[in-house]
Amino acid sequence: MWAYIVRRLVQALFILFIITLLTFLLTHYSSDPMAQYATKQGMTAADREALRHSLGLDQPVFPNQYFKWLGLALQGNLGLSFFSKQPVLLMIQQRLPMTLILMGTAEVFIIGISLVLGLVAAVKQYSFTDNLITSLSFVGYSMPIFFIALGCIEIFAVEFKLWGLPYLPTGADIWNPKDPIQMARHLVLPVFCLVAIQTAGYSRFLRSSILEVLGLDYVRTARAKGLSNRSVLFKHALRNAVLPFVTIIGLDIPFLLGGALVTESVFSWPGMGRLFWEYAERGDYPVVLGVLLLTSSAVVLFTIIVDVAYTVVDPRIRLD
């Protein structure tokens, strides 16, 4: 197994190289950092040349600019932002905790609610409850998250306040993240939106998975042995049904690091998604590459972890 892990890690390095290279080129050709200064009055041609030189943009894009960045990245230095001149690593460290709080909380609710809804829908197949869950899932799945988010703000933050009811914050107020009560209040709406969207897909997936398992011979055998429904469901069916669900969650976890751009934007959440977007728009590729390197490294790493975890969960799988 160790040989497999080492082989996968070597492959991962190659994949990361390709990802960073493609990202670098895409960022470079989609936005020019010098565009910020195009209409700046009083700036001379000499000023622009000096600025291009100080940012290293007068060097050939490939290989010079890319390999300079890569060389620093391999030493753990993600460089400086073109605009803030702050170390990219520091900028990521400042935003990552807030993203993990938002996404982590949402993920816990998504998993928990999906499990319950998927299970109920599967057990009560074609019942009114199943149809209701299915309908709501489709509504949630097909709804754009910005629509839900803006709607929630309008109702629960703006109108509730105007009506004199207890209300939730829009996210645009000044609050102290170190205060757990304030943190909880500010998490309600963005987490609700993320859960509303993502639970739909997860619960449908789990419903199908449970229904498939419930039709298998070993479940029928368990029932024939006279085991209770509860025992059949929780001890026999569910354990197998959630295996693919666990795989999906495992692959989703690294994406938590990248944040949720739309949700973070609507609720003014200072997370990684907004950091990425704000700097991508300006062509600040050190920041863009730093965020993507972190996310893609996590994806690659978690893919390996999930593969290895398979061998633990299912002894029939041999990685060698």
Place this chain on the structure above:
Amino acid sequence: MNRKLYALLAVLVLASMVLAACGPSTPAETAAPPATAASSSSSAACAPTDPNFNPAAADVGTKVITIAYEQEPDNLTGEYSNMSFAVWIDQIIGGGLGKWNDKNEFIPELATEIPSADNGGVSADGLTITWHLKPCIFWSDGQPITSKDIAFTWKAQMDPGNAPISRSGWDKIASIDTPDDQTAVIHFSALYPPWPTLFTNGPNNGGQLLPAHLLEGKTGLEKDPEIHQPTVSAGPFAIKEWVPGDHLTLVANPNYYEGHPKLDAIQIKFVPDPEAGLAALKAGDVDLMVNLAESDIESVKALEPNGIHLRVDGTPDFEHLFFNLGTTAGVTLPDGTVVGKSDVDGFCPFKDVNVRKAIMLGIDRLSFIKNYLKEDEKAFIATLWPNQTYTNTSLTPYPYDPDQANKLLDAAGYPVGADGIRAGTCDGKPVKFSLGIETTTAQRRVDNVLAIQADLKKIGIEIKPNHIPAGTFFGSYTEGADMPTGKFDMAIYTTGFYPDPDSSSNFDCKDVPNKDNPSGANNYHLCDPKLDAMFEQGLASVDPAARKVAYDAIQQYMYDNVLNIPLYARANVYGYNDRFVFPPSSGFSGWAWDTFNFDVK
């Protein structure tokens, strides 16, 4: 019993009144602004109000407002940032020698007066400018602000070890003498009429004074934490904290020369877009939303029942449509030299002033301003220098006259073809009036181009819109962007020539971008030696009256020759709530020029 009790209570009340009268003043009285140290001429009284002030540890207080900010600044020092959002903060925390007020007048800030020929501040040859600092003024940490800070600011700008965004103007300074702590004598190596833009804050200015006592001896200032987030301030507020991606807290600077500002603190909340900001304004989470677009005017008006007010201020910024007037041949000067070569020829018929005039007359700009922008007629402009003292007020905007436009195009030799599109020959080559308009993806520009497209179709001109993300549209020559490489027919964007009217680098022959001059800023690709000479005239004197004559002539020349089409003057649009007392804004400096007088009811 009751009578005894009442008597005891009366005695207690009387006693407490006597004690209160003998004790310290009430909180309301202590909250009144303290007398400024600067107001005293006595050297004994020349001391900062709080010599140990540390904004990071300061109390936020009770009189606080929150401002919604759509973009987070990259750093908070004007010399090192090109973001308006950064420059506004810089105006709050930074100190300049002068600033522009709500009437766009240049008034003293840290200086006692604006140098002029009359007060001896401007030498007869215009090459020496003498500034006098107010006596007894301090940085927020209690250190004195002196002429050494002025000299240091210039040296830091010119230090090759630093990377400010511009050295323009700073490089015209030969030396700065500091005969005493209050006086700085600035010697220019060449006449530099835009000298007021140096050592001053604002969107198109050189930047604030830098604290020599903290930065002297350092290089690589662009990366210095003190530049990114200054710990000292010369303005009415200082930075308490900056939580990246979330908010910025500015607290009153007790050592500001005018004393304690009316507010205790200003919170800047970073919101991702106007919608989020307006929702927060409606909910009462923020008190002021800045940098709204003209397209938001109706949205803010709709919030009036919620106690939200709209302010729309005309600005010297303008949205304009312009022609690619580039020629690959360039222009041959009398001495035989060729200047202003472009990589690509513009659309040949644009060389004819009557074609340009026809396009001007064929666009119903006023209807667009009223229908789409919901703006009033003051945005309908004739020149690229609107809403400022240099505006040539004798010019009136060209009217919408499609009949006249058709006649001009017919007379120019471009009849309407069977497909409804004009065609003909220009310089012996066939041409067809099927033209591109290139601009960004901003919604107002999508609306602009759609309206122009409909108007010009009526005079036989087909428009093919080309909307490009701003990061690419405004890209540089070396990246192959269309503006500098000249690969466009017509284009639209916003800019503004202020607080100094000089914009020669946008129009000069030597600034036409090409492979030998990739950083040239002349996106019009226009090379007209006569216009170059007129701009030189604008820079030939430091006397504002003489310059006004020169810029009036430039505007008249551009107007007569229809070198571009001013679409409308841009507006600063604000939404603010009932509790916020919002002093008048400045066209040149925006909303942040007078935060000392920001208040709450």
